[in-house]
Amino acid sequence: MAFTIRQLQFFVAAAEKASVSGAARALSISQSSVTEAIQSLEDDLGVMLFERKARGLELTHKGSLFLRHATQILGDVSNARMAFRDEAGQMAGKLSLGVTSLVAGYVLSDILSRFRRAWPQVELSAIEDNGDYLQHLLIGGELDVAVMLTSSIRDRAAMHVEQLLVSPYRLWLPLGHPLTDAEAISLDQLAGEQLILLTVDEIEESTRKLMAALSVKPDIAFRTRSVEAVRSLVATGAGVAVLPSLVYRPWSLEGDRIEIRDVSGDLPSVQVGLCWRKGAPLSDLARAFIRTAQGAVPER
Structure with a gap:
């Protein structure tokens, strides 16, 4: 039997919360539903996705590999819905992004892949630098949006900050x-x-x-x-x-x-979020990127 989107959602929640009970609370469903979904996935794939321990669930090596596939599939589904809802597939133009180094490898890549799949006509450019310099570029109008550690933002009066996750x-x-x-x-x-x-x-x-x-x-x-x-x-x-x-x-x-x-x-804790300059009108492309980022970060 092929796995379902619902099973993938339950699996990803269990991986994020590291427990069946945590996933059940996050999804507002029964623990038995999460357990059955995980067991069905493991049967379908023929591998163990989790090690069951007294502390909760721990991803196996195969489980870690499958988590990336599951997250990408769920992202594709979300982007497909968004593209039809907003007729965003017709959008084109340029979008300039900033990112700090830690965020570049662990948050931005998934956001960019989802955005590119939904809006392939958009020309993206991104610069990686420290937070202070990215804020300087945002204030100067050289960047549309930055994805960065928002806990280090110094000039809050000049920035809109949309938190994505707390780690x-x-x-x-x-x-x-x-x-x-x-x-x-x-x-x-x-x-x-x-x-x-x-x-x-x-x-x-x-x-x-x-x-x-x-x-x-x-x-x-x-x-x-x-x-x-x-x-x-x-x-x-x-x-x-x-x-x-x-x-x-x-x-x-x-x-x-x-x-x-x-x-x-x-x-x-580390706070990761989106930043853009106060008083600057957001383009449709920037708004689309912000919505994509909000949907791409499960911890949100």
Whole structure:
């Protein structure tokens, strides 16, 4: 039996919430409906999509691969509906976008692919830079819209901000690390750990502020601007990392497993959103892009 759009929606919700109960609450349906949908998908595909654990659900390697396909299928369906509703397929022109580096790899790509499929006639150009420079370009009228970390916007009076998602910081650990068995992890338990530090956007500053609150500071074992490097270093036991769940994936490029855990305490969060200049009229293309972005981010 071929899988249905509804089953894909239930699967994606379960993957995002990491539990059947969380997916059921988010979708306002019964837990049995989510369980049956996942089982039907696994039977149809012939693979296990989740590992069932006491803490909830955890995507398998095959499940992680299928999640990307499922998200793209649901996005295509959403774009098809939008194109007919707005007669947007006839729109053409140019759209200038800005994006910060962290957002470029983990949020913008899906938005752009959906937008291009819905409006292939539109000529898109995008620039990647730091948040302050993108704000400068927006105020100067050189960009139509930016997708960026909105928690770092300085001139709120000059910007419209539409939040897309809030991503909390989580602890990344190698498989078999002693903290993976802890019922609860506090910030103080990170004291003395080897820390892998990501140095892009506001991540480095946020992590340093977090570590400054500890009486015993972790040792910074490695600094890098590459999320994939962090993934590989953590997976092979070179250290731990405290990063937004937005960039978490359970497998390194080498196929090694990475665990993720909540940490109690006052952890920061990353806010990702859309920005455009106040007082500037939005073009139909910019409005269409904003609607696409709003529909492309499940966490919204």
